[in-house]
Amino acid sequence: MMKYLLDTNIPLYLEDIDSPFNQAVQEKFQQLQDEDQLFMSVLSLFELYYGVALRKKSGEEQLAEHSLQVIDAIKKRFTLLPLTGKEASTFGEMKALYKDRSKKKENKQETIKKHDIDFIIASTAIEYGLVVVSNDTIFQRIKELYPDLKFENWI
Amino acid sequence: MAQKRLTITLPGSAEALHNALQMLLQYGLISEKKAHSIEGKRKHEQTRKKPGKKSRWAIVAEEMVQEGLLRGKSEKLLESIRDFRDNFEIPAPVDKTVK
Numbered sequence: 001m002m003k004y005l006l007d008t009n010i011p012l013y014l015e016d017i018d019s020p021f022n023q024a025v026q027e028k029f030q031q032l033q034d035e036d037q038l039f040m041s042v043l044s045l046f047e048l049y050y051g052v053a054l055r056k057k058s059g060e061e062q063l064a065e066h067s068l069q070v071i072d073a074i075k076k077r078f079t080l081l082p083l084t085g086k087e088a089s090t091f092g093e094m095k096a097l098y099k100d101r102s103k104k105k106e107n108k109q110e111t112i113k114k115h116d117i118d119f120i121i122a123s124t125a126i127e128y129g130l131v132v133v134s135n136d137t138i139f140q141r142i143k144e145l146y147p148d149l150k151f152e153n154w155i
Numbered sequence: 156m157a158q159k160r161l162t163i164t165l166p167g168s169a170e171a172l173h174n175a176l177q178m179l180l181q182y183g184l185i186s187e188k189k190a191h192s193i194e195g196k197r198k199h200e201q202t203r204k205k206p207g208k209k210s211r212w213a214i215v216a217e218e219m220v221q222e223g224l225l226r227g228k229s230e231k232l233l234e235s236i237r238d239f240r241d242n243f244e245i246p247a248p249v250d251k252t253v254k
Binding site: 008012029033034048051054055066069114116 | 168169170209210211212213215216217218219220222223224225226227228229230231232233235236238239240241243244245
């Protein structure tokens with residue numbers, strides 16, 4: 001039995017038949033077993049609701065409505081994991097490690113701060129013993145620094 | 156002396172079966188080889204019994220594809236998600252040392 005933590009992009013690709021990544025995600029879902037478990041972070045809801053608010057503000061009512069329906073589809077099908085505080089110490093270590101490595105590579109401070117959500121998702125996965133599934137390469141970079149993280153890109 | 160025969164109804168789900176076999180192994184009621192053989196046999200039976208049966212996750216994927224709520228719009232939503240992540244920061248601890 002495998003336990004996965006889906007990043008927000010995965011269900012969005014499933015709901016978008018025109019996405020070039022739709023087929024790959026579908027095929028991977030078809031290979032899963034009944035006993036496999038799929039989770040999502042509650043943070044995915046935060047960012048999806050933010051997207052809904054932005055669409056409403058820009059007058060894109062239909063996309064806002066569809067985004068709300070996607071949120072319902074996610075809530076109905078996947079187990080949402082709350083933040084409990086248990087992941088905080090892993091987050092701290094991970095961010096410090098990434099910051100240190102980025103400085104050595106002379107990356108700008110900006111590149112560090114934009115990954116806080118990714119670090120939280122990665123540390124949640126480690127805390128619960130889940131494999132992160134995403135099409136975002138940041139998780140591969142985190143894994144290189146933090147080998148405890150299990151990561152798969154299904155695309 | 157005649158050996159007593161133990162009859163146990165093994166559970167249906169793969170996980171429960173695995174746990175039951177582990178318990179039997181722990182108490183020395185079954186050999187490791189036998190446990191492997193039972194698990195393998197059950198797996199084979201389940202595959203054989205249900206040719207082409209879709210897993211619940213295959214069904215979930217089909218449902219979501221059929222809903223097609225975001226036709227050609229997933230990238231637009233992902234942009235707002237990236238915007239959210241780019242602007243989200245847990246501030247670094249403030250140094251409150253009195254100098």
